[in-house]
Amino acid sequence: MKKYIKYLIVVVLMIATGGCKKDLDLQNKSAYTYDTYFTSDAAINQAVIASYATLLHSGLWAREWYYIFDLLGYDAKNAQPLQGDLLALAQYNFAPNQPQLEAMWSSLYRMVMRSNVVINRAQAWAPANATEQTNQKQYIAEAKFLRAYAYFNLVNLYGRVPLRKEYIPLPTAEEINLPRAAVADVWAFIEQDLKEAQVDLPISHATASLGRATRGAAVALLGKSYLYEKKWGDAVTELSKLTQAPYTYALAPEYNNLFDDPNQNNTTLNTETIFQVMNQAWTDWGIGNQYAPFGGQETWGGKASHSARAQEYGFNDWNNVFITTTAVKAFTYTNPQTNATYVDPRAAYTFYGDAASGGQTQYCQQCASGPVAFPYASAGYKYLKYEYYNKVASFGGPQSGINGQVIRYADVLLMLAEAYIQQGNTGAQPLALINQVRSRPSVNAPLYISLGSQPQAMAILMRERQLELTGEQSRYFDLIRWGIAKQTINSQRQIEDGTQPFQDKNVLLPIPLSEKNANPNVGKDIGSDWN
Structure with missing residues (x-):
């Protein structure tokens, strides 16, 4: 008995003094880390899908996006049931703590973060065969497209913003609190992402993968970026690609096939969609009527996609x-x-x-x-x-379950026509593009014989974009980039409701109060508590 007691004392002393060199910490082999989870094709694909999922997060396409830009662009105005913070958007009476705008900022940067994770982990992954090597390139390209889409909106809406180029698992305070980058640097990063994405994105996807970015989507967004940057020649070069092989985009013969669920994913009846946010009614999933557009997309929302x-x-x-x-x-x-x-x-x-x-x-x-x-x-x-x-x-x-149209072929044709007109070309090329949109079989509007002078041609182009894209969250962006938002919205509002709510500061949205409070480098760079 004394022998066993003596042995027990020795063991206890060894543990207490570190005399036992064996590591007694047990590893949970079912637990994953950043380094161990993203090591397969399936895991990387899940990360890509999670990046797309942010399109339906708060502030974006499931709910707030259409309110924000239909109201601010004056495509919509409030009816009596619209109250509270949404009414502040309709009245241009919002502040840096506006909930919808804070949610939009957060979701766009969440898209950036998740895309950065995909790029980081996909580059570290070792594919097992040629198919996985192709998938690896596509996953990185999709993430770069989504990252570019997020920054496209951030730079247009807020101007100078923090430019987070990579995912850092254990960032320093300096890496967390990035200052605002120059607008030109953000645009350069967008261009680089979209050029690189084009190389490895497919021309089309199988039906089961509809909604994922294609090469045409990257071309369209790059051309749109050039247009917004006033790089007219580059915009013509890029957008013209979509009018010829290998691309087969065409206007949907029936206009409403773009905005009604039976035919929106029919690639025969709808050849117009270039990139859309995919929705599917909850009843299609067989799990009843849930309310995921109100912030529960990845919590109590389950398979929310509507x-x-x-x-x-x-x-x-x-x-x-x-x-x-x-x-x-x-x-x-x-x-x-x-x-x-x-x-x-x-x-x-x-x-x-x-x-x-x-x-x-x-x-x-x-x-x-x-x-x-x-x-x-x-x-x-x-x-x-x-x-x-x-x-x-x-x-x-x-x-x-009706999908949200982000970029469609009619938009591309009108952007291409605008790029020609902005260079002083009001002749056959932009005329044909505008008339092509007007001659859609279900529309069949009378064609223009000529566009006239450059100011006349721009007036025609502006109206054509308004008519074709009403209620598609395009009007606000157009008015801002044309430099006519204040005069247009105030004159229209004066007639309709006797107000002139658009102020000079409204050409940019306010940097969210949450970002100002969280990032001291951004906070000290905000003027007049706005931007």
């Missing part, structure tokens, strides 16, 4: 906004061939209204009870685009 727009804009649903009278009136203009007053056929695909406005006057065309007259006298002008009212009298829930 938009609340149909419910929130719907006149028989939450009825939160009108399409502005200004936007409606833009569809009535002088016929370019007869000089008579003309109502553009795209009105009937864009909004519900009265016959004189050209808006759709019936809804529920596919309902069992038959078409119903739209109650214009009491409802006013309401959005048809992205709505389900052709099929149901009331949508009934915020789980729309």
Whole structure:
């Protein structure tokens, strides 16, 4: 017995004094780390999908994105049900702590962070075969496209922003608190990402992978970047690529196939989409009616992949906004061939209204009870685009499966026409591009015979973009980059509601208060508590 006691004392002393050299810490072999998880094709692909998922995070395409830019661009105005912080957007009465803008900033940088993780881990991964080597290149290219998309929005909306070029697992305080980079440096980084992404992105994807970035998406975003930077010649060179082989983009014959769920993913009926945010109604997943657009995309939202727009804009649903009278009136203009007053056929695909406005006057065309007259006298002008009212009298829930159009071929054709016009070319090339958009079979608007002088051509181009892209969150960006946002919005608002809310500071959004408080290098670089 004494022998065992003596042995036990020795063991205890060895442990207490470190005399036992064996490491008693046990490793949990089922636990993963940053270094051990991303070591397979499947794991890297999961990281890529998680990067795409941020498109549906708070502040982006599931909900806030359409409110922010339809209201700020005055494509939409508030109806009575719209209250609280969203009403502040409609009235241009927001501050650096505006929740939707803070969420947008955070989600765009989350997209950057996740894309940086993909690039870092994919580069460290050792593919096992040729197929995995191809996938490795594609995953990195997709991440660079998404990173460029995030920075494209950040630089346009906020100007100088921190430029986070890589993921650092254990960053120093200096690496965390990056200062704001020069606008030119952000644009250069966007261009580099998109040029490199083009090399390894596929021309198209199989049906199961629709929604992932293609080479055409990278070309389109690079061309759009050049246009926004006023690099007109580069924009022409880049955007022209999409009009020829190997690309096969064409205008969808039926305009509404872009904004209705049955045909939006039919690559025969819809040859126009270049990049879109994919949505799928919750009922399609078989898991009921959830409310993921309200911030639960990766928590209580489960497989959330849908938009609340149909419910929130719907006149028989939450009825939160009108399409502005200004936007409606833009569809009535002088016929370019007869000089008579003309109502553009795209009105009937864009909004519900009265016959004189050209808006759709019936809804529920596919309902069992038959078409119903739209109650214009009491409802006013309401959005048809992205709505389900052709099929149901009331949508009934915020789980729309209609995809969000980010870049489509009509947009590319009009950007290309603009790049020509901005260089002083108002001849056959931009004329043909604008007329191509107008001659879509379901639209068939009268063609322009000529565009006239450069100012006249730009006026035509500006109106064409407004009509074609109403309610697609393009108007705000266009007005800002053309330098006419203040005069345009204030003059329109003065007529409609007697206000002139756009101030000089509104050419950029305020740097979010949360970023100012978290990053001292950004905080000390903000002027007038705005930007």
